[in-house]
Structures are given as structure tokens and as C-alpha cells.
Amino acid sequence: MAKSYETELPLKAFGWAGTDTSGTLSPFNFSRRENGDDDVTLKILFCGVCHSDLHTLKNDWGFTTYPVVPGHEIVGVVTKIGNNVKNFKVGDKVGVGVMVESCQTCENCQQDLENYCPKLVFTYNSPYNGTRTYGGYSDFVVVHQRYVLQFPANLPLDAGAPLLCAGITVYSPMKYYGMTEPGKHLGVAGLGGLGHVAIKFGKAFGLKVTVISTTPNKKSEAIERLGADSFIVSNDPEQMKAATGTIDYIIDTISADHSVLPLLGLLKLNGKLVTVGLPSKPLEVPVFPLVGGRKLIGGSNFGGIKETQEMLDFCAKHNITADIELIKMDQINTAMERLSKADVKYRFVIDVGNSFSSL
Ligand code: NAP
């Protein structure tokens, strides 16, 4: 008989899981492995709520295995280290992002691009040694040391947590695709968790930043609080027309199915559109505006561990954190409901450390 989630591994763990496509979560007892020689165990303090968690809960991408414990913007304190662990000690504040294991030998892993390893193990919803991985909506996690990040001392743990996915997911393509030349014009499509951090990186790189949004009432905050230079309402044809051919690069963080044609129209000659959003339907790519303007469409997924550490250190230097709404674990279902309506300013973070009475 198959063992239960509570007993298949030696350590008792507790979290909140989704069990069907409704998008709601409920308390869940499960188990985790013992801390091995190369492992770091962390008591989870905070975990950001990424739209990928919601896509996974609802099985938008068709590969969710239930029950699923989401959460891949994890900040915690080290409670145990294995014999081979030299870079972390008990009491360190650390982070864990989107991945917890890769093959470590392929070309991508060897170039510090573990996030593109064909054998990548995601922090949750991945098969792992006959069991499954479970994410950060839980009391603790055991992770191979290679996938653990030092959390800079001057970054707040709660507002810093979203950097582990939202932050690296916009930082990495901005670096790779050369979207960092001071004075150039960056468009940020979708003002949510990823988008609002992209504004902050854009300003830190010296760019002019324009938000392209479906939500007019985000305008004043985008400009006054987040530092954007201008704001376009994407479903206002007049505003879109006025901005035609004015933007050098766009980072598309939109979570829902949408057309890229209007975005391509905003780009100048040689403009770049990089999508990091993961709507479930394929994008339709119109070739005429691409060919006629020597434009480029690219994609990018989060980032390798080395670059994630670099990004955290960059954020510490430039005081970049997420703007968050801190919630307790039992408020997660309301938060998910609001996230599905683009109603969050701009990232929910779960105060995991103060949510479970048993801790
Ligand atoms: P989020 O906080 O929900 O933000 C997404 C934003 O998209 C919304 O705030 C909204 O902005 C806009 N939007 C939503 N529905 C829309 C629609 N129907 N038409 C146009 N715009 C719409 O989500 P997030 O956590 O930032 O994640 C964004 C996307 O990136 C998700 O698909 C997520 O899965 C993906 N992601 C990818 C990676 C990766 O590695 N590539 C990593 C993390 C997340 P406005 O209100 O401004 O219109």
C-alpha cells in the first residue's frame, strides 16, 4: 500500500495545499526528508504569493499533481546544516526560489544556468525521488545547499521575499537582452508582482519607464510611489496610438491570454519584447510588424543561482524591495481571489512564521 503524505518521508511537516482546480487551499499534513550531508533546513518565515502559484493551483498549464503546496519566494532561518555545508550556518537568514535541484552536470548547470537544466526540480509540483516537492506555504523545507541564497542583511525579510521569483524573473532578462542602457525607454506591460519590481530595476539602471496597464487606477501610484515616468492604459486606443514607436524594450509580465500586436506597435525600430508572463494559450506572433521593424520577441524564465545572488546583492545596494500586503496563512484564499482579479499592491507575502500555532 502506498504510504500517506504524512508518513512517506521521516519528518512531519505542515502546510496549506490545493487539492483540486478550484484555486482554494486548506491545511495539509505531509512529510519531508531528513537533512542530508549537502542539505540546509530552514524554518520558513515569509513566502511570497506568485501568480505562478495560482496558475498551478488552477492547473492552468495542465501539469499540476494534487495535492500541491505552492510557494517559491521563501525566506527563512537555517535550523540545520549537513556535514558538507560550509557556506551556511544555523541562524543564517536565507532564501529559496523557484528551484531546489538540477542535474549539476549539463552544459546549462555548468554555466550557472541551472534554471534551464532539462532535469530541473521545481520547488513545488515536481517529482522527486519517488515523492513530490512541496513549496513554501509550509513550516519548513529541506534544500540542497546549491539552491539556497544568502539573504542580504539590510533587506527586509518580508518585502525581500518576492525578489526570489518576481525579482530575478525580471532582472535576468533585462541583463541578458541588454535592456539596461541608461536613457533608453522601457515599457512594463502588466503592473503586478513582477511588473512593479521591473519598474524599480528599470529606474536603478537609469531607464525611462512607462507602465502599460489595463487598470487606470494604478496610474498615480505607479508614478508617485513606484517611480515610473509615464503610464499608458492599454485598452485606450488613443493613448496607445500616441505612444506608437516610442519604446526601446518591453517586458511583458501579463498573466492572462492577450495579443502582443499592440505591444509590438509601441516599439521603435530594433525594439525588443521579452515575455516572462505565462498565459496558458500560445502567443500569436504577427510577423509583419516584426519584419517591418527588425523587432525581436524573446522569453526568459527566472534565473540561475549565481545571478539570483547577484540580483539580491544589487537590490541590497539600491534599496529595491517589493511593495507588499502581508497576510496570515488563513487569509490565502481571499488573497488568491484578489490576485486573480489583478487586485494586489503589489505582492501578497504570507507571514508564515507567525501563522502556525505549533511553531
Ligand atoms: P500578477 O501580480 O497577477 O500581475 C499580472 C498583471 O497582469 C496584473 O496585475 C495585470 O496588470 C495584468 N493582467 C492581468 N490580466 C490581464 C488581462 N486579461 N489583460 C491584460 N493584462 C492583464 O502576476 P505576477 O506574479 O506578476 O506574474 C505574472 C506572470 O508571470 C504570470 O503568468 C506568472 O505565472 C509569470 N511568471 C513567470 C516566471 C518566469 O520564470 N518566466 C516567473 C514568475 C512568474 P494591470 O492591472 O496593470 O493590467
Ligand code: ZN
Ligand atoms: Zn514565481
